[in-house]
Structure formats: C-alpha cells, structure tokens
Amino acid sequence: MSDHVVSLKVYVGIFLALMVLTAVTVWAAYLDLEGPLNTVVALSIAIFKATLVILLALLMADYISRPWQVLGQGW
Amino acid sequence: MSDHSHSIVEHQFDDMAQQKETTTLAMWAFLLTEVLFFGGLFGAYTMLRHRFPEAFAVASNSLDLTLGAVNTAVLIGSSLTMALAVHAAQTNKRKQIILFLVLTIALGSVFLGIKAVEYSHKFHEHHVPGASFSFTEVPDWVDPATLSYNVENATQMFFSLYFAMTGLHALHMIVGVGIMLVMIWMAYKNRFSEHYYGPVEISGLYWHFVDIVWIFLFPLLYLLGRHFGGGH
Numbered sequence A: 001m002s003d004h005v006v007s008l009k010v011y012v013g014i015f016l017a018l019m020v021l022t023a024v025t026v027w028a029a030y031l032d033l034e035g036p037l038n039t040v041v042a043l044s045i046a047i048f049k050a051t052l053v054i055l056l057a058l059l060m061a062d063y064i065s066r067p068w069q070v071l072g073q074g075w
Numbered sequence B: 001m002s003d004h005s006h007s008i009v010e011h012q013f014d015d016m017a018q019q020k021e022t023t024t025l026a027m028w029a030f031l032l033t034e035v036l037f038f039g040g041l042f043g044a045y046t047m048l049r050h051r052f053p054e055a056f057a058v059a060s061n062s063l064d065l066t067l068g069a070v071n072t073a074v075l076i077g078s079s080l081t082m083a084l085a086v087h088a089a090q091t092n093k094r095k096q097i098i099l100f101l102v103l104t105i106a107l108g109s110v111f112l113g114i115k116a117v118e119y120s121h122k123f124h125e126h127h128v129p130g131a132s133f134s135f136t137e138v139p140d141w142v143d144p145a146t147l148s149y150n151v152e153n154a155t156q157m158f159f160s161l162y163f164a165m166t167g168l169h170a171l172h173m174i175v176g177v178g179i180m181l182v183m184i185w186m187a188y189k190n191r192f193s194e195h196y197y198g199p200v201e202i203s204g205l206y207w208h209f210v211d212i213v214w215i216f217l218f219p220l221l222y223l224l225g226r227h228f229g230g231g232h
Helices: A008-029 A037-060 B016-051 B053-061 B065-090 B094-124 B151-188 B198-223
Strands: none
Touching: A008 A037, A008 B065, A008 B198, A037 B065, A037 B198, B016 B053, B016 B151, B016 B198, B053 B151, B053 B198, B065 B094, B065 B198, B094 B151, B094 B198, B151 B198
C-alpha cells in the first residue's frame, strides 16, 4: 500500500472545473438548440462532470498510481 | 506493518492490504447496485418524458432554478471537503479529518435545508401529486388542443418522478450525514492513521456517488425545457 497523496491543487482544480461546468450547463439550457440537442448538451456536460467527480474519488485512493498486479498472484 | 495497524485487521483477513482491497471492492459493488436502484427511476423518467415532452417541460420550468443551481454548487463543494477529509486521513492529520468532515456535514445539511424549502414551495403551489394536485400554470406556447394527452395529468407524472428521485437522493444524503458522524467519532477516538484510513476513504466513495446522482438529476429535472417558449 503506497502512501499516495495527491497535491491539493488538483482537488481545487477539479472543484473549480465542476463549478464552471455547472454555470455552463445552466447557460446552455436557455439556448434554443435544434431538436434533441439541448438534451445531448446537458447530458454530455453531466457525464463530463460525473467523470471529474470519479477522478476525484480515484485520486483520493491510489487506484491510478499503484502498480498493476497479475490476478492470482500469491494464491 | 506496525503493531498498531495489525491490531485493526479483522480476523478473516491475512493483512491490512487484503482488508483494504476487499472493503473497497465491496463499496464499489454496493455502488453498482445503487446505479441499478436509481437506474429504474431514470428509465421511467426517460420513457415518460419521451411520451409527454411538453408537460415535462412546463412542469420542469416551475422548479426554482436558482435554488437547484445553488444546491448543485453546495454539493460539489461537499465533494471537495470530503476529498480533503480523506487527504487529511491519509496524511494522519486528525484535527483536519474532523474539520473537513464537519464541513462536509454542514454543506450536506445546507443542501437538505434548501431541498426542504423547495418542497415547501411545491406543497404551497399544490404541485405535490395526490388529491389536491393542480397545475394551472400552462404557458401560451403549449396548445392543449394539439396534444393527445391531458397536460395537467401529465405534469403530475413529472412531479411524481421529481419527488421520488429527489426524495431517494435526499434519503441517501441523510444516510451519508449519519456515516460522516460515525467517521468523526472514529477520528475523535483516534482510530485512523496513515496505515488505516479505509473507512474514511470508502465513506468518501459513497458521498461522491451521491454527488454524481445529483449531477444527473439537476439537468434532467431543472434544465431540460428552459429553452421552450422564448427562454426566461
């Protein structure tokens, strides 16, 4: 288990990006886009935001930085 | 592995690393079942909105967008404080763990408080599905004569989903606040160290999941339909 610690700047950066995207999605909701495009835009932003939150969760743990292990090793 | 960390390995695990892998995997598995749980409601929303698009748009526009957006920001803020609490646990800063968990609970409570205000508005407007339901605020751009369904009845379906989805989400927030209280108590009792912070970490996974559910609820319930009828 590595003592994996991500710089606090990364957390704050993700937080700010999420806040900006929230503002963008509210702004985009008032644009009259063609057909289903409003839904596509809103959900695309939501998926992107969800990805950022998952990134926050993954950085919190050491999922990204730890080495890959071969399954079954040591069994 | 130090003696201190060894003492908190449950007897069914070989070592701390195995315990942490197992508990973390279990939380991810639980969250997958939660996706299925909420998924049914998202599926119902998709079907009904496809069938009654005008009614869903006008009912959605009756929600308070400002309060919804503020709540989105509040919840994103709570995800940040949650991540900082885990960070503090990993670096063995006990006071900071408690501080950031208290902030997480505070932001979660603000969210629930705002939600209660919104619910209260809906009760006063008779927008709560049931015997006293009434939706008279149908704007000019909707011409009931051209629709194959009753707009008022269909808006009631939107509000049923609105209360079911935000209610289930709020329930998860309340459970989350309870979990964070337990984490504060454990931190206060000095249970955590840089070798043992799994409980804070997997509680964080849960909290982030609840945040993600809201990230989808917010546009689906508050935003889609705002561009109809000339916007504002």
